[in-house]
Amino acid sequence: MENMETAVEDKRTQTLMVLGVAMQKNGLAELALNYSGSGDEQDNFSVTCKTEDGKDVFVNVSEITDAMEALAETVVDGYENGNGGSGNVSIKIENLAINAEWDHFDNVTEESPEDTSIPDETAKMIRNILPALGADSVRVEYSGGGDSMDGLDITYSHKDLEIAMPNGVEVLTKRVHDALRNLICNQVDGFWNDEGGRGEMWITTDAENAGWDHFNFVGAHEQTHYSFSATLPVDQGVVA
Structure with missing residues (x-):
């Protein structure tokens, strides 16, 4: 080293x-x-x-x-x-010295939690749809920033096992998708700014088991200062 x-x-x-x-x-x-x-x-x-x-x-x-x-x-x-x-x-x-003063700033991203809750009417609507999909829970994980959502993954489960959606339920799954996406887009302050955010939401057929964890990305800078010098050759025409 x-x-x-x-x-x-x-x-x-x-x-x-x-x-x-x-x-x-x-x-x-x-x-x-x-x-x-x-x-x-x-x-x-x-x-x-x-x-x-x-x-x-x-x-x-x-x-x-x-x-x-x-x-x-x-x-x-x-x-x-x-x-x-x-x-x-x-x-x-x-004179015969060259001196450098250097300030460098590394961009770093920190996470700040935001207090979030799922509106009762949205949770009830999705809770009523889940049995028709053969599921007892739905979970969404998302991330993004600016004007785009980089990831929105929705999974359905039954008795803690992930299940695939059968054919013919597209109308119902679209209602769930749109409701969850609208919440993410409109309920949190920082998700659609340039810094973005991420989160996780879950709703089950048990009215007591639902939640939403959201984190805004907060940009910060870490500064480092450098100072160094070197002696130049005498024959380069510098006047001491």
């Missing part, structure tokens, strides 16, 4: 030196990077530059952008995972 951390630090230092030399060649004293992304996509990766006399300039130099991306890989290996993340970096050359 220690050898791996040392190798990462060595690569970081080398990459920072490559970046510093490229900045010197192009008369740059400062760089600022802002990035964000998730999955396999890099939604944003923008670099702004300042010259040695403090002027903002746009420099489209591949060795600078390539070095910045390589540097990002030595700091944050998780920002292109499923949850994603974002960050900002300030890099400055002062």
Whole structure:
């Protein structure tokens, strides 16, 4: 583990030196990077530059952008995972040193329970349908967010054993499906926002045995600060 951390630090230092030399060649004293992304996509990766006399300039130099991306890989290996993340970096050359201050934010998802209950009229309607389906209970599990429901699974059981629906009961199962879906769509606050949620609902022929557990997904950020530096070669034209 220690050898791996040392190798990462060595690569970081080398990459920072490559970046510093490229900045010197192009008369740059400062760089600022802002990035964000998730999955396999890099939604944003923008670099702004300042010259040695403090002027903002746009420099489209591949060795600078390539070095910045390589540097990002030595700091944050998780920002292109499923949850994603974002960050900002300030890099400055002062005398013979190049210094980097880095704030990275990992996106994390937490669950917040929401108080939910099945309306009596809905529970009674479904309870009356269950015997006609040869079932004594129905259970639904769901998840989703934004404008889509990623999963809505309904299972019927009899004496705790899952059963398949016979032919000719489609009208009844559609009534159950639509009633449950309408509850999920309209009864909980957070399910249809961009963060989404998940839950489980069950109704049985026993009026005392029914319930609904719902959890809203709540987005949060975990921040990590990095600070590192490297010494640049003297022969690159830097004035100490």
